[in-house]
Amino acid sequence: MASAAIPPQARARQLRACLLCSIIQTPVDFRRNGCPNCEELMQMKGSPDRIQVCTTTYFDGITAVIDPEHSWVARWQRTSKYVRGMYAVRVKGRIPEDVEAELESRGIKYRPRDQTDQD
Amino acid sequence: MSDMEEDTLPLGQSSDPLQFDDDEEEVEQRHGSDKKKGKQPRRRDEEDEDEEDDEEEDDEDEEDDEDEGTSRGRKRQKRRHKRSAVNRFLDVEAEVNEDEEEEEEDEEYGRDEFIAEPGGEGEDEETSRRTVHHARLDRRERELNDQDLARIAQDVSQRYKRTAVRYTGDMNEMPQRLLMPSVNDANLWQVRCKPGRERDIVFSLMRKAIDLEYSNHPLSILSAFQRDSLAGMIYVEARSQKQVAEACNGLVGVYPGRGINLVPIEEMASLLLIKKQDLTVTPGSWVRIKRGKYQGDLAQVMDITENGEEVGLKFIPRIDLNPKDEVAPDGKKRKKTGLVASMGARPPQRFFNHEEVVKVYGRKTVTKRAQSYVFQNDTYKDGFIEKDYKVNALVLENVNPTLDEITRFSKGQDGADSEMNVDLSIIAEASRKAAIAVLQPGDHVEVFEGEQSGVHGVVDSISQDIVTVTPVGVDLEGQKVQVPARSVRKRFKAGDHVKVMAGKNADETGLVVAVAGNVVTFLSDMSMQEVSVFSKDLREAAEVGAGTNTVGNYELHDLVQLDHQTVGVIFKTERDSFRVLDQNGQTRLVQPHQISMRRDSNRAIATDAEGHELRVGDNVKENDGEGRKGRVLHVQGSFFAFLHNREIAENGGVFVTRARSLVSLAPKGSLLKPGSDLSKMNPALSGGAMPGGMAGSGGMGRGPRDRLIGVAVSVIKGPHKGYFGTIKDTNGPIARVELQTGNKVITIDKEKLHRRNPDGSHEPLEARGMGPPRNGGYGGGGQMRPPPVPSSWGSSGGSTNNPYADNSGKTPSWNSSRTPNPYADGGRTPSWNSRQTPAWDAASRTPNPYANTGGFGGATPAPNSSWGGATPKTGGWGGATPRATGWGGATPKPPAASTSWGGATPGRSNDWGASSPQSWESSADWVGFLFDLFTLSGSYLELHRHQHRRHSARLRQDSVHLHRCLHPPPRLDTAQPPRGHLLGCPWALTCSLRHPRPSLQCSTTRTASPVRALSI
Known part of the structure; x- marks a missing residue:
């Protein structure tokens, strides 16, 4: 099963969460591998600038998703189709506009991870 | 499974040209490298690589990647070579079998291999390639016939999904409510842990799950999470309590012994929905700085970065205009200033003044850029310092800026644009939440924003944040309007008698003289001064400063002893202190504990100018000086008299004068x-x-x-009848009589006494x-x-x-x-x-x-x-x-x-x-x-x-x-x-x-x- 890079230290200040899929990785991992779930859109690999705008340190709550397919937590967080890894429960901020536009063009509804719109 | 991969390989290959190209390149690069490596070494390589991955530090560079690629290509080639050779003679199934054991361990690897294979083959030597091709073609044709097309399609999609990770957002359309947990879902278990260790524990669980995945006893928990607002507990998703206990076993800081509690299904979602108080900052709002030289200082938000992590603030700088040692070498000086800052002996808040700073620090230290100055890497504009701060270095809640701070801010450097125009709305905004708690049914309120803006009326009821108002005086009369509590404010008009409920002026009462927005100015009953307060702190009240007349054991107009020589009269009570006018005419602010005792001057008398006695309560007039009239509050030492006249504004109408200069107004004579x-x-x-x-x-x-x-009396009744005596004391109907006989004092009813006249006659x-x-x-x-x-x-x-x-x-x-x-x-x-x-x-x-x-x-x-x-x-x-x-x-x-x-x-x-x-x-x-x-x-x-x-x-x-x-x-x-x-x-x-x-x-x-x- 695919798995994201698990940050070595929970305390690390540097932990960043992806604004789109809420996965938590260190900036190094983001730079090296990009986002394991949405790299296709975010294109953070090797681009620290992109990482700055597409991820944030401002998140609350950490989930260790061990079995995404069967976990209700993952389903509730809409990460059950994503790789195994550490995810933030709540991420503050919105994805950059270009990504949002791209999502729209694909007809994908963007759900911010800050729990502002719950339906 | 594995044979399927093998079989459908060509399809996969075609479906992912990108991947194919990549691998081909790789292969080309590595073409010359050695092909003779056994399976064992390769696998070890792989493992090493994993380890490397784990241990990699931030600053590791591209070389690693390079190495990785190298070894991978090498492996692939090795394998390919081996297989192609074997394929000539062996059935394909055999090869697959051989691979099976590693298949599970590393799917990615296997995938890479398959995709890479054709590429590698192109480079391979002619013969072997051709044979492989033939064999494969045959096999594929055969199997294509066998297989259901639909099934192939499914496989394709599965493969595609795994490899390309195209973002589909396929779950985004589903409303959240449909994701609510059902009975079929695993349960959430609350586990106690050491506060502060929640994150580490969640991470440990993750690592443990990965470590044990292929062991004999893999963890069977599905997830684990932690919320920052729930200190001391983590939540684990698992099907049984036992699984949770197993997962937590051996982890430091988890206390499964203190109970692994099942979270009821209906509460599961809310655990994930917990929101921290929304810490949104908007330009113009007030914050406080958490740390550093400006700790606790009020700052105003100017702008916010896109991701909301940093905010630009403006606040009043604290520049040290008396730096300790200007001559010391640079390094030393810096050290020292840093120390000073941390010691808390920080310079006072002061607007940036270019001249002053230049005078102290020299002209070179300050550079001017457009409208602002740059000094020690900080930008100063209009006297304020403008600086970027991280959001988490700021206090966003309960900022409660005081009116003083705000006025200071709004006055700016030169005190020009005073009048508290802009900023009061913001401060009101900040304290609005508190205002909700202040409203009560029956309050007069007005709506100041939104559709109903301008409507005023009486609060009918309040439920949460919604206030039902019965409007007054508009065409809405009779209806009830519901408005958010934050949109209403208490309404006062000039002439209302109000009482301050909170803040510095608490318990003051007075008459409203002016209302400007949400600032109400009233004339205090006690001090006769104008006081400005926010309307939210006010309440209509009929009482007149009653609450303020007593502090501790002392009350207004008490004569109190301040020290051996000084006594004074309390002429104003404040929240927890008094204003006292002492005998010398000085006023002072006194705390209750500074008062040694209260004096009683009820029995004290003094002599007035005419030689009459002067007592507490007399109405008198000064016969010299200002000729003030007043009522004697207290007499002190037969010499000073404290008078009170409510028509005198100064000192609450209390003044002190010499008793000898007073004339009685009452017909004392x-x-x-x-x-x-x-x-x-x-x-x-x-x-x-x-x-x-x-x-x-x-x-x-x-x-x-x-x-x-x-x-002199004689006792006419009772056992002492006939005795003579003198009344020494009386108390109600009882007298204490000292008998002439026996020098004895008796207590006796006055009824039993008769006055004894000197001539011996008696009378009642x-x-x-x-x-x-x-x-x-x-x-x-x-x-x-x-x-x-x-x-x-x-x-x-x-x-x-x-x-x-x-x-x-x-x-x-x-x-x-x-x-x-x-x-x-x-x-x-x-x-x-x-x-x-x-x-x-x-x-x-x-x-x-x-x-x-x-x-x-x-x-x-x-x-x-x-x-x-x-x-x-x-x-x-x-x-x-x-x-x-x-x-x-x-x-x-x-x-x-x-x-x-x-x-x-x-x-x-x-x-x-x-x-x-x-x-x-x-x-x-x-x-x-x-x-x-x-x-x-x-x-x-x-x-x-x-x-x-x-x-x-x-x-x-x-x-x-x-x-x-x-x-x-x-x-x-x-x-x-x-x-x-x-x-x-x-x-x-x-x-x-x-x-x-x-x-x-x-x-x-x-x-x-x-x-x-x-x-x-």
Whole structure:
């Protein structure tokens, strides 16, 4: 099963969460591998600038998703189709506009991870 | 599974050209590298690689990646080579079998291999490639036939998904509510852990799950999470408690022993929905800085970065304009400043001033850029420092900027744009949340934003954040409007009487004079100052600063001892402190603990300018200086008097002055006018008891004590019947009598006592209503009882006939004859007698009461001369007193009494008389040691004094009542005199009456028990 890079230290200040899929990785991992779930859109690999705008340190709550397919937590967080890894429960901020536009063009509804719109 | 991959390989290959190309490149790069590597080494390589991955640090560079790629390509080639060789002879299945064991471990690897294979093959040597091709083609054709197309499609999609990770957001369309947990989902378990370790534990669980995944006992939990707002607990998603326990076993900081609790299904979602208080910052809002030199300082948000992590702030800088050592080398200096900053001895807030800074730090340190200055890497604009801060270095909640801070801010550097225009709206915004809690049904509110803006009305009900308002005065009348609580504010209009509920000015009350937005300005009742507060802190209230009159044990207008030399009067109470005016006229702010004690000046007397006694409660006027009038609050050391006049704004109307410069406003003098009873005061008539007695002595009197004290009595009832003694003390109906025999003091009912006149005759104790004064001072000698001189009555009667003329004739002598010691109570003593005599006894009983009263009231100066010692014939005056029987008992002509009061009498006879002469004269429960003085000054009745400490509380209450009853002050000549009820108050009362017509002036003392009613 695919798995994201698990940050070595929970305390690390540097932990960043992806604004789109809420996965938590260190900036190094983001730079090296990009986002394991949405790299296709975010294109953070090797681009620290992109990482700055597409991820944030401002998140609350950490989930260790061990079995995404069967976990209700993952389903509730809409990460059950994503790789195994550490995810933030709540991420503050919105994805950059270009990504949002791209999502729209694909007809994908963007759900911010800050729990502002719950339906 | 594996054979399927193998079989469908060509399809996968075509479907992912990108991947293919990548691998081909790789392969090309690595073409020349060695192909002879066994399977074992390769696998080890792989593992090493994993380890590397794990251990990689931030600063590791591309080389790693390079290596990785190298080894991978190598492996692939190796494998490919081997397989192609084998394929010629072996069935494909065999090869797959061989791979099977590693398949599970590393799918990615396998995938890479398959994809890469064709590429590699192209480079391979001709023969082998061709054979492979053939074999594959055959196999594929065969299997294609066998397989269901649909199944292939499925496989394709599966493969595609895994490899390309195209973002589909396929779950985003689903409404959140459909994701609610069901009974089929695994449960959430709450596990206690060490606070602060939650994150580490969640990470540990993740690593543990990965580590044990392929062990004999893999973890079977599905997920675990932690919320920042739920300290000391983590939540684990698992199907059973046992699984959770297994997962937590061995982890540090988890306490599964303290219970693994099942989270009810309906609460599962809310755990993930917990929101921290929304810490949104918007430009213009207020924040505080958490750390550093500016810790706790208020700052205003100017802008926010896109991701909301940093905000640009502006605040008042703290530049050290006295740097410690300017000459020290750079490094040292920096160190030092850093130290200072951390020590907390930080420079004060001060707007950036270019000139000042240049003066201290030199011209080079400051550079100017456009509108702003740059100094020590900080930007300063308009005096403010502008700096970026991380959001988490700021306090966003409960900022509560004070009005002072805000005004400071809004004034800016030069104090130009004051008027608190912009910023108050923001501060109000900040405190709006609190405002919700402040609203109450019945409050007048107005809607200041939104659709209903401008509507005002009364709050009907409040539920959460919604306020239902019944509008007033608009066409919405009758309907009810629901508005968010944050959109309404309390409404006040000029003229409302309000009370401050919170803040610095709490408990102030006052009259609203101006309303500007949500700032209400009112005139404080206490301080007469204008106070501005937010309307949210106000409430309408009828009370007048009541709450503020008492702090601790002290209340307004108390005389308090500040130190040995200083006493003062509290003229203003604040929240927990007082303003005190001391005897020197200084005001000071005093905390309750700084007050050593409260002084009681109720019994203190001083002497006024005219030599009269000055007591607490007297209405006086300064005869020099500003000529201020006031009521005596306290007398201090016979010298200073604290006065109160509510018309004086300064110091709450309290001022201090010398007692000697005060003149009584009330007809004090009347007390000294025995008037018609001059003869009684004549010592000559008293049987020569005390020739020099008039010299008077200060010991005479601390106030009007019970006149029974010192009276010689004989016991007429009870076991002590027949004994003689002297009354030493009285208490209600009880007297303490010192018996002449045996030097014994007994406590006895006054009813059992009879006054024993010096001639041996007896009379009821209360016959005259009053006992003789305690005349120690009067004679200076021991003899208390003036000898009865029967003849004196006659003489006094004679003098009564024409007292007026008599007195006036003697007037000039008054001053000259006065004893040198004005304090002396020589004057006072007779006043007791004289006062009581005409007022209610003589007035009603003497044959010519009119003359009597008139003489007594109007002829003030006269009597003194007569008794002042100038007249040798003093014997008569003391002698009058014991003759109470003579006039006390004789009440033959009530009608005459009425006239004697000069019009006021009708009421008097009704009410004063309600306790008929008998009732008080013979009343057993006569209480002599208290009395209330009513001053009818200028035909106004005012409760003047009461003097019984033990009952003071009750009495005070009664007097208030009395005040109220008598308000507005009655005129003397009204037909229906208003009545004041002093119920159940068995005290003696003294009234002095001052009427515009001097002939109607009089004073009276009443002891009546109980006094049922009073009227004038």
